[in-house]
Amino acid sequence: MGHAPTDIVSDTISLQYNYSLGQVAGKFMDGLKEGKILATHCSKSGLTYLPPRDYCEQSFEPCDGWVEAGLAGVIEQSTIVVRGFDGKRPAPQAIAFVRLDGTDCAIPNYIDGVDLSDMREAMKRIEPGTRVRVVFNEERAGRITDFTFHLLGAEQG
Amino acid sequence: MSVGVIASWQSAFRTSHPDKTFIEQAQEAAVGALKAAKMTPDDIDAIVFSLAPTFFMGVADADHWAVDAIFGAGKPIFRVHTGGATGGSVVHAAYALVESGMARTVLMVGAERIAETPDAQKVLNLIFDAFYERDMPLSTNTSVALAMSRYMQMHGVTEEDFAQTVVRHRRNAMKNPHAHLKGEITIDDVMKSPAIALPLKLFDICPRSSGSAAMIIGDTASLKRYQTRPAFINGLSGLSDTYWIGDRITPISRTDWSSFRLPEYVSRRCFEMAGISDPFKQIQVAEFYDPYSCQAYMQLEADGFCAPGTAARLDREGAWDVDGGAVAVCPSGGTLCTNPIAVTGLVRAIDAASQIMGTAGKMQVKNVRNALATASGGIGQFHCMTVFGAEPVHN
Numbered sequence: 001m002g003h004a005p006t007d008i009v010s011d012t013i014s015l016q017y018n019y020s021l022g023q024v025a026g027k028f029m030d031g032l033k034e035g036k037i038l039a040t041h042c043s044k045s046g047l048t049y050l051p052p053r054d055y056c057e058q059s060f061e062p063c064d065g066w067v068e069a070g071l072a073g074v075i076e077q078s079t080i081v082v083r084g085f086d087g088k089r090p091a092p093q094a095i096a097f098v099r100l101d102g103t104d105c106a107i108p109n110y111i112d113g114v115d116l117s118d119m120r121e122a123m124k125r126i127e128p129g130t131r132v133r134v135v136f137n138e139e140r141a142g143r144i145t146d147f148t149f150h151l152l153g154a155e156q157g
Numbered sequence: 158m159s160v161g162v163i164a165s166w167q168s169a170f171r172t173s174h175p176d177k178t179f180i181e182q183a184q185e186a187a188v189g190a191l192k193a194a195k196m197t198p199d200d201i202d203a204i205v206f207s208l209a210p211t212f213f214m215g216v217a218d219a220d221h222w223a224v225d226a227i228f229g230a231g232k233p234i235f236r237v238h239t240g241g242a243t244g245g246s247v248v249h250a251a252y253a254l255v256e257s258g259m260a261r262t263v264l265m266v267g268a269e270r271i272a273e274t275p276d277a278q279k280v281l282n283l284i285f286d287a288f289y290e291r292d293m294p295l296s297t298n299t300s301v302a303l304a305m306s307r308y309m310q311m312h313g314v315t316e317e318d319f320a321q322t323v324v325r326h327r328r329n330a331m332k333n334p335h336a337h338l339k340g341e342i343t344i345d346d347v348m349k350s351p352a353i354a355l356p357l358k359l360f361d362i363c364p365r366s367s368g369s370a371a372m373i374i375g376d377t378a379s380l381k382r383y384q385t386r387p388a389f390i391n392g393l394s395g396l397s398d399t400y401w402i403g404d405r406i407t408p409i410s411r412t413d414w415s416s417f418r419l420p421e422y423v424s425r426r427c428f429e430m431a432g433i434s435d436p437f438k439q440i441q442v443a444e445f446y447d448p449y450s451c452q453a454y455m456q457l458e459a460d461g462f463c464a465p466g467t468a469a470r471l472d473r474e475g476a477w478d479v480d481g482g483a484v485a486v487c488p489s490g491g492t493l494c495t496n497p498i499a500v501t502g503l504v505r506a507i508d509a510a511s512q513i514m515g516t517a518g519k520m521q522v523k524n525v526r527n528a529l530a531t532a533s534g535g536i537g538q539f540h541c542m543t544v545f546g547a548e549p550v551h552n
Contacts, residue, residue, distance in 0.1 A: 008175075013215065017287075025288045047409065051289045051401070076406040077415070079302035082352040085294035086279055095293055097303060099407050106403035108293050123355050128307050145292045 024054045027066070029142035037134060037147070039103050041065040050103040070101025071134040072152060078111070078126040080119050092116050094126055098149055100134070112148045125151065159549035160255045161380045161387030162514065163262070163373045164194035165507040170337040170368035170495045173272040179214055182268035182369040184226035190264065190371035194383055198228035201373070202260035206236045207247040207267025209499040209534075212280040214273040227266050233259075240284070241297075241446065242395070242539035243267075244370075244502025245532025249393050249541060251374055261376045268369035269497035277365060284535065286400075298362060300402065300536045301449045302354035307406060307415035308451060309356065311466075316356050318469035319450040320347035323360050323493060325472075326453075329479060330490025332519035335504075337366045337495040347450070363448035363496035370500040372507050377552075388510035388528075391550040392431025394423045395541030402536060417459035419540045420531070424460040431544035433527065437462045440544070442485045442528035444509040446502060448492045453477070456531060457486070460542075485522045488512070502532030502541070510545045 021029060024040065028051065031038035040063035041048045042056035048067060049056075056063050078096035085091060094114050097106035111132065116122050132149040140146040166189025168174075174182060191197065204227060206220040216222060220236040223229075235254075239246040244267070251263040271277060281296045308314065321344065330339035342360070350360040380387045398412050398419045399405060405414040412418040424436075433439050443462070447453040454468035462484060463471055471477065477486035487493070489508040492501055509530035511517040531542045 011215065019287045021288065029288075050403075051286070057399070076403075077303040077307040079299055079306060079357075080352075080355045081294045081299050081302075082354060083298075085282075085296070085299075086276070087282075088292075088294040091294075093294060095295075095299070095303075097403050097406060099403075104407055104409045105401060106406055108290055108295065108403065110293065119352065119355055123306070128310050143292070144289050 024052050028052050032146040033140045033142045035136050037069040039067050039069045041067050048103045050105050050107050069103045073098045073100035075128050075130045076106040077128055098132055110148045113150045158256055159377050159389055159552055160252055160374055161389040162510040163375050163384045164190050165372040166190040166193055167335050167370040167504055167507055168368040169335050170366040170497055173367045179219055179268055179270055180223045180226035183223045183266055186369035186371035187227040187266045190373050194373050201262050201264045203233045203254050203263050204229050205247050205251045205265045207244050207500050207503050208236050209238055209240055209243045213271045239539040240534025242502055242532040242534030242541055244500050245541035247503055248506045248543050249395050252390055255376050262379050264373050266371040267500040269499040270367045271365040272367055299354040302357040304415050305356050305451050314469050317344055320344040321472050322450045322453050323347045326487055326490045326493045329488050330494040333489045336490045337364045361450040363493050366495050366497040368497045370503045386514050388513035388545040389549040391546040392427040392544035394427035396423050398538050414537050417455040420456055420459040423540050423542050427542040427544055432550050436460055440527045440529055441525045442512045442522050444505045444530045446492050446505055446532045448496050453486055488520045488522055505530040506543055513545045513547050
């Protein structure tokens with residue numbers, strides 16, 4: 001055969017994608033530009049969905065209203081990402097799933113303004129049950145990165 | 158009808174197999190299982206191909222590429238893909254083919270070569286929602302770290318508790334010739350391993366493994382012909398959950414994922430089908446799908462082997478040890494030591510069935526009457542369980 005078993009053939013695959021937002025996510029992203037976090041509500045089940053859903057999977061009815069989520073909420077789960085992550089913010093980064101006031105689901109985002117020099121200590125400061133608020137960027141593009149979470153009462157980082 | 162395992166085969170698992178291509182790996186497994194069964198390709202009625210995301214190897218729909226290599230031309234072939242649960246779902250699909258009478262014998266086969274790309278992290282990030290989630294550093298690692306933070310707070314369990322599982326699994330894996338990671342380590346070694354996403358550290362996390370596996374099952378007549386000591390498939394259950402992690406962790410959630418409610422529902426159905434009323438007493442081997450150190454405890458509790466929050470304490474008392482324990486938890490070293498994503502669930506099933514058939518070699522646990530295998534995928538979105546027994550429950 002004549003080839004060392006470690007011989008390889010290399011290829012680099014580069015793909016561009018243009019994801020259509022659709023009406024529901026489109027309205028949500030437009031809301032971000034205005035500094036609002038928009039959720040959908042189903043009057044039959046009483047559930048308020050974030051991310052917004054077109055259809056209530058529990059009542060088998062369409063969601064029939066839009067509501068503004070509160071701009072504060074509670075951490076349901078959290079971590080500090082220590083190992084670097086290609087294409088994202090440089091590590092370490094605190095992230096959490098947060099249930100905003102008035103909604104029934106949690107959404108993920110970065111937690112900014114937390115001192116990560118002692119990460120074990122920082123984990124306690126962002127533990128589940130901790131309250132956070134939404135802080136919007138001044139420049140907004142209609143993307144989920146238009147806002148992050150900050151600890152409630154903490155100084156802005 | 159009773160459906161059971163005729164034979165199986167698995168490779169040694171390691172970071173890569175540069176001496177073979179993907180289809181050669183799959184072929185090696187198919188040949189291995191057929192030889193072990195003393196069957197030829199003509200004796201197989203249908204094939205279920207175990208194949209998770211193909212981004213890792215960079216060949217789209219690699220099941221097509223593998224058809225000839227696994228002797229599939231001229232036979233019905235079904236590819237199954239439920240993420241990390243793939244190999245478990247494969248067993249369920251194959252069972253359905255036999256139980257329905259569509260096939261008398263089914264070959265399950267697959268391979269994984271995850272190290273073909275250095276961009277695996279990017280691939281894993283693609284499973285998250287493009288609009289609301291993907292801009293965050295979400296991966297299987299970070300998602301499990303998030304769930305752990307919640308579980309630890311709910312149950313008062315510590316990182317040192319989870320580290321016990323790593324120590325036991327790596328020790329168990331020393332008796333497994335196929336295992337990827339193995340050896341004597343200490344709780345301190347786990348605690349001092351590099352932080353990945355707190356509370357997860359490197360040793361809390363499975364390796365990414367390359368390798369292949371195959372298993373053949375058959376109907377009652379085929380079992381009589383090919384296998385004197387089959388492992389009967391006595392119970393199966395698999396359920397899916399909402400895609401949205403954020404829907405599974407709030408007060409209104411139907412399946413709180415930090416309490417592993419989905420596996421709880423799955424195990425109830427599966428045990429009922431298999432005639433298991435007390436798993437702690439009736440199941441001798443549990444081959445859990447546990448790519449992270451926290452997940453064996455979560456399943457022991459969800460499946461009713463012990464009360465919520467008590468698995469770590471029982472571990473300290475030796476309850477889950479191979480030697481002298483009540484239930485041998487992952488005598489193979491489990492998914493924590495070996496994770497070839499596409500076939501991991503199939504390997505769990507092979508390791509559980511081998512314990513029933515008495516073919517587990519140095520891993521063999523004595524007097525095994527019932528053994529279970531689980532698989533989970535899609536950030537806990539899919540979960541399935543299979544119970545194998547020495548005697549058939551369904552005739």
